[in-house]
Amino acid sequence: MPGRRSSRPATLLAACLLLAGCTGATGTTATTTATVPDRVDVERSSRDSDALLERVLADDAPGCSAAVGVDGEVVWAGARGLADLASGRPLTTSTTLDVGSVSKQFTATAVLLLEQDGVVALGDPLSRWVPDLPAWAGTVTLGHLVHQTSGIPDYLADLEAAGVLLTDRRTQQDALAAIAAHPELAAPPGARFDYSNSNYVLLAEVVAAAAGRPLAEFLADRVFGPLDLAMVLDPSGADPANADVTSARSYTRTATSVPWQPAGSRFEQVGDGSVQTTPSELVRWADVYRTGALGGPELLAAQVGDPVPVEGSTGYGAGLFVERTGPLSHAGSWAGFLSGFAVSGDRRVAVAVSCNGDQAGTDDLDRVWPALRGEWL
Template identity: 55%
Template sequence: MKYRLLAVAAAGLLTAGGCGTTSTPEAARVTSTAADRPGDSGKLMEKLLKADQPGCSAAVGIEGAVAWSGARGVADTATGRPLTTTSVFDVASVSKQFTATAVLLLAAAGELELTDSVAKHVPGLPGWARTVTVDHLVHHTSGITDYTHLLNAAGHALTDPATQRDALDAIAKAPQPTSGTFAYSNSNYVLLAEVVAAVSGQPLPRFLDANVFRPLRLAMSLAPAAQGPETALPYTRSPDGTWQPAGSAWTQIGDGAVQTTPGELVRWADNYRTGAVGGEALLKAQLDRAVPTGQPAGPRYGAGIAVNPDGTLSHEGGWAGYVTLFGVTADRRTAIAVSCNAAETDIAAVATGLQRIWTR
């Protein structure tokens, strides 16, 4: 099963060391002048991706404007419909920063305290919920078992319908957690979706639309398992080398399921520079209380975003065939996002190549 986070391996997306521990292929070893960057980016995509297979869409943003975008591959293998820069992907765990932003906006408005217990806002949980705080959820220090593992252990395949209620019921049966140490769990952000709904009186998708997406004029929606005419269909490679449809019938929110394009992600990234939504208070809350992730000299985990030792920001997400990498430079001026519709695609090579072109 492909879970919503591929560790915090995206931590090196915009650092000098490249992307995670993946070595940089020769095709990505490019240093470009400013004038050459768009052309070199297109050539990189052509070198790394095949036009007749699932592939990737990518974008580079500079101070909130899309400086370059490109795509290569097919969005639908049955029809040959190509991937384009307007192809829509489920960006999986990259969505977590939006859920965290919703919580922090409510905290700034005095609607909740990060020290509130989960039990205060989410009914039906065991006694341990009285000792787990909203802040524990935001920073993955609750110790709550990942609901994806719990549902999988109970026999739920990705093709079996599984709702938000199913996830909450599984969480309620989880073992007693030990809070305080970072342990990435999608359960945290499913519970945060419930906190937002309880406090604001609006489901998380509606809250984000009203308070984040529309104010920033972002073409984004939180819509699990959604498909539209621009959707890039997800695939997985079978042992015989053919591409088979992937996807999921699960409909949880909070931990993933934002539907958008890399171009919109790099536009959103500029909020980490400007604070156009949330102001300085949000920017401080997103990053200042980041916790160690247990990796030596590795990233710290902020509010739905990894804060790397060199000051860059990043997150990675993978779900049911989709994979996305998102990163922002330390000066917050440049952002790179790459989304692919097959998890087997070497997304790290694409992201690292674009990093070398645009940030060297």
């Protein structure tokens, strides 16, 4: 059962600033009032990005949507492939997809907003907010959960070991029961970084208990709404029975020699994933890491400052991998959906990609994501 995986990270011509066009076969370059960094040549990079999608993605198979933002403004977006194989509906830059673990930064931000409100503290024990857990919940803090150092095993591995399929319906309570079934932690809290989806399912419960409303409602009111972001936390977006013509269906296959098979998930858990949106909205969101527009310098410092060590120069902040030199990134994989999100070291340029086909060995995200990061970042 595939999990919500962790991260895998010239000048603008005046004519392109003045035109709403600068279009390619698969993408568009938007007019922008932002002062583009000297290293970024929007016209050339847009042309090369259009050519990349045309070259590596088929127009009759699952595909990818991608976008680039500068200072929170979309300067290029492109898409190629099909959102729904059964109907032949094309994937467009306005098609929404499940972004998997890229969602974790929003859950972490919700917790940090509640801390800023004085409602919770990262030093609070988990047991204060989530009942009916083993004794170890008194030793795990909210900060351990945010930074993936709790030592709590991943509930997705537990469900997989029990033979649960992604197409089986499972609730938030089912996930909590799997977590609570562990009498001991895999490591002492704070001992080491150990990526576990359980941490963020539990944070969703913390938000619900502390705010008195579900995480989805809190994000809509305190994050998505104030920033005018077309995003929603809704696990049904990945449901294979979802018939919404504005969203994509997902697919998997084991090799290029076999047909694509419908994928998707009926899991209802939130916190570790399940945000539905487009790459264009993700790169607009990314500008909070430059401006601190959501909660000011205090929240920004909590989101990306003092990350816990992961390996080499990489650390983990609030739902994001943070490089010592400044770049941010996270990837997501869930039930046939694949996503990548990255922000440059100066926090001015952001790139996001979402795909709806997961192929064993190598997939569309592998072919598109590194190339777009190299082009723009």
